[in-house]
Amino acid sequence: MNTMGNDRPTTPTWRRYALLALGAAAQLFAVGGRWDIAAAAWIFPVLLLRFTRTGRAGSGALWVWLANTAAAAFWLFESALGFTAVTLAGAIALAALLTLPFLLDRLLIGRLRPWMSVLVLPAAVAGAEFLITLLSPFGTAYGALAVTQYENLPLLQTLSVTGSYGIGFLIAWCASVVNRAWETASWRSARRGVLTYTAVLLAVLLGGGARLAFFPPGAPTVRIAGVTADASVIRAQKAAISRIPGGRRDIAAAAPRAVQPAMTAVRNSLLAATRREAEAGAKIVVWPEEAVKTLAANEAATIAAAREAARRSGIYLEIGVEVYNTVAPGYGRDETLLIDPRGKVIWTYQKAHPIPGSEPFTPGDGRVPVVDTPYGRLANVICYDADFPGMMRVRADIMLVPSHDWQEYGRAHTQKAALRAIEGGYAVVRQDSEGVSAAFDNQGHVLATTDYFTTDQQTTVAYVPTRGVTTLYDRIGDTFAWLCLAAVCAFLAIGLTAPLKRRPGN
Numbered sequence: 001m002n003t004m005g006n007d008r009p010t011t012p013t014w015r016r017y018a019l020l021a022l023g024a025a026a027q028l029f030a031v032g033g034r035w036d037i038a039a040a041a042w043i044f045p046v047l048l049l050r051f052t053r054t055g056r057a058g059s060g061a062l063w064v065w066l067a068n069t070a071a072a073a074f075w076l077f078e079s080a081l082g083f084t085a086v087t088l089a090g091a092i093a094l095a096a097l098l099t100l101p102f103l104l105d106r107l108l109i110g111r112l113r114p115w116m117s118v119l120v121l122p123a124a125v126a127g128a129e130f131l132i133t134l135l136s137p138f139g140t141a142y143g144a145l146a147v148t149q150y151e152n153l154p155l156l157q158t159l160s161v162t163g164s165y166g167i168g169f170l171i172a173w174c175a176s177v178v179n180r181a182w183e184t185a186s187w188r189s190a191r192r193g194v195l196t197y198t199a200v201l202l203a204v205l206l207g208g209g210a211r212l213a214f215f216p217p218g219a220p221t222v223r224i225a226g227v228t229a230d231a232s233v234i235r236a237q238k239a240a241i242s243r244i245p246g247g248r249r250d251i252a253a254a255a256p257r258a259v260q261p262a263m264t265a266v267r268n269s270l271l272a273a274t275r276r277e278a279e280a281g282a283k284i285v286v287w288p289e290e291a292v293k294t295l296a297a298n299e300a301a302t303i304a305a306a307r308e309a310a311r312r313s314g315i316y317l318e319i320g321v322e323v324y325n326t327v328a329p330g331y332g333r334d335e336t337l338l339i340d341p342r343g344k345v346i347w348t349y350q351k352a353h354p355i356p357g358s359e360p361f362t363p364g365d366g367r368v369p370v371v372d373t374p375y376g377r378l379a380n381v382i383c384y385d386a387d388f389p390g391m392m393r394v395r396a397d398i399m400l401v402p403s404h405d406w407q408e409y410g411r412a413h414t415q416k417a418a419l420r421a422i423e424g425g426y427a428v429v430r431q432d433s434e435g436v437s438a439a440f441d442n443q444g445h446v447l448a449t450t451d452y453f454t455t456d457q458q459t460t461v462a463y464v465p466t467r468g469v470t471t472l473y474d475r476i477g478d479t480f481a482w483l484c485l486a487a488v489c490a491f492l493a494i495g496l497t498a499p500l501k502r503r504p505g506n
Contacts, residue, residue, distance in 0.1 A: 011054040019054075023047030024067035031075040032140075032147040034412050041148040045175035049121060052106045053179060061103040068095035075142055080408035086357030090136070094143050097132060101125045101172065104488065111495040118176045118193055123487040125172035126165040130481035137356045139387030140164060140416060145171050150415045153444050157208030159422040160471040162480040163389055169484065170204065173197055217427075217441045219467035222375040224284040224398075224439065225277035226431030226450075228458035229269035229291065234434075237262040237293065248331035248360070252295060252324040260298055267292045267302055270319075271309050273459065278313035282461070283375060285315055288433030289351075289383045289404040290322035290334060299323050303337065303345070311343030316373060318380065320402040320433075330354075330361040336380055336402050338371070346371050351382040352391065368394045376466035379426070383413075386430075392420045393477060397468040401430040403437075407453050410435025418444045426468035431460060442468050 023044045030041035048067065052060035072091035073083075081087055101124030109117050125145075132143045140147065146167035149155050158166040177197045181190035228234075240262035244251045251259065270292065274285045294302045302321065310317035317339045324332045334351040350364030368391065370379045376397030383403035386392060392399070399420065405413050414436045421428040421440040429439045432452065439447040439462035448462035 016051055016054050019047045020051045020063055020067065023051060024070060027067060027071045028074045030145065030148045031071050031078075032142055032144065032412060032416065033075050033078040034408060035078055036148045036150075036412070038149055038152065041145050042171055042174055045121070045125075045172055046178045048102060049105065049175045049179050050182060052102045053109060053183070057103060057106045060106055061099055064102045065095055065099040068098045071095070072142060078408065079412065080406060084357055090138060090142075090356070094132065094136070094138065097128050098125075098143060101128055104492070105176070108491055108495040110500050111498040112491060114180070114193070116491060116494070118180055119173070119487065120491050121176045122169040122171075122173035123484040123491070126169040126481055126484040127488050129165050129168045130478060130485065133387075133389055137353070139353065139384070140389065140419070141384070141387045141413075144168065146419060147412075147416050150418065153212055154205045154208035156419070156422055156444055157211045158204055159419055160211075160425065160473055163423055163473050163478060164419055165478075165481045165484065169480075170201060174201075212443055217443065217445075217465040217467075217469075219376075219397075219465040221463040222284060222398075222466050223280075223282045224286065224429050224462055224464050225280070225282035226286045226288070226429060226437050226439075226460040227270060227273035227277060228288055228431065228433050228437075228452065229266045229273070231452075231458070233262070233265045233269045237266050241293075248324060249326060249328075252326045252331055254295075256295060256297065260295055263293050263295070263298070267294075267305060271305060274309050274315075274317060275313060277459065277461070278315045280461075283315055284318070284378070284398075284400075284429075285313075286318045286400050286402060286429055286431045287320045288431045288437075289320040289336070289402040291320040291402070291433060293322045293324065296323055296325035306337070307339050307343040307345065310339040310341060314341045316340055316375070316378070318400050318402060320382070320404075332361065334359065334361045334382065335364075336382055336400075338369070338378065338380060338400075340373075347380070349380050349382070351385060353384045353388060355384050366391055368392070368396075370394055370396050376468070383432075386417050386420050386428075389420065389423060390478065392424055393474055394424065395470070395474070396424070396426045397466055398427045398429060398464055399424065401428060403430050403432040403435065405432050405435030407434070410452070414438050414449075418446075423471065423473050424468070425471040425474055427464045429460075429462065429464060439464055441465055 026040045026044035029037040072095050101121050104124050105121045108120050129144050144164045146164035177193050180193050184190040240259045244254050306319045320336050336349050338346045347369040352364045352366040354361045379396035380400045386401050417428050417430045418440045422444045425442045427441050431437045434452050436451050437460040438449040448460050450460040452458050
């Protein structure tokens, strides 16, 4: 690759934009949605990086930002999240943040030693993913490359050390190494970087495989059942609510006879399913998020019925309740309650991360409840809360995650919950109303799964290990991500003071 005095490569324009088009197309299938292809996550950074390195920094960053924006919009489309002012603004902002690693690489590539320049992109990608979870309301719902590798369990064991950011680092490092080899005139110049990366990746895969092979979860198990109300009563409840004009406030103020009978029918369906699963041997039963909808005036009766069911069956019962009231701004609450075998309410937990733009509830305090039981330490969050790794770092053995998704996003969202199991060293039981329910052990193995839309009886039964493990990630937290951010700052400082060097040709 020849360069001119202003360090602009002379790669033909048609070839550059072919790389851009192919990279942008591959990225559409690496966004954490239902149409993900694991290999696409490794391919698109290679192509986009080649595009930015062979043109002007400003125009290259603009085109990559547009590609990132298109990918985020595609994720909204395939996940049926809808295009609103909030979602579009979020897509644009996330795209800008995910473009910064490519811009930094382009600006610093000619100013750093080769071993430094090859680490700019991976450190910046890991840092950008971390900043999304730290500063934005989106968590790992979008922007984390690790979620695309859901089925590669040896690779995913890295999460127990670095969190999800380690996977993003490895994928971006691969792109940087490939581009280094691409633009280098001889194998001798590229050999050290290629061999180093290959050795690290093999070590990661072998280490992950060894963890799966030699340290499987070996604790006694407990039978846990997740139950969802019959589809027919859920449809009747939706119809009753839809007949009330206006929003949540109007539903809360409606005459009880207009909606409460349909809500009670759903509750009774859940109670019947709870009794059935307890009789079959379940010691813990989990309802989905917002499994029971109730007017504020009938909330106490709903909870009392669940307490009685837990007491009679001698089980731990986790219920999801959506309360309609006339209190602004949310006009209700999204909460879960854990009831012990004596019928006592152990905790009442409110969702800490309502979905931006669609859930008006006042957030809870974010403190994850944990309790010791004969079946290990139980903990609880609600649905979207599990997209925030920092919140999920708790010492528990089993994490209960009542959830409520929809057909287009249910499977992808449940798969993302598997990452939290590996990071935290606990089993995850995610019962999803109108989605895909699943249970995972602390290494990410699927213990059971049920698709609401393909089964007649929406019940998930799993034998779940009652003891978790303490992971390195649990002990050191986001140290790896902070180190990546520190490395980016160091590279910037060095690059700003170093003279521009001629980049190698290909």
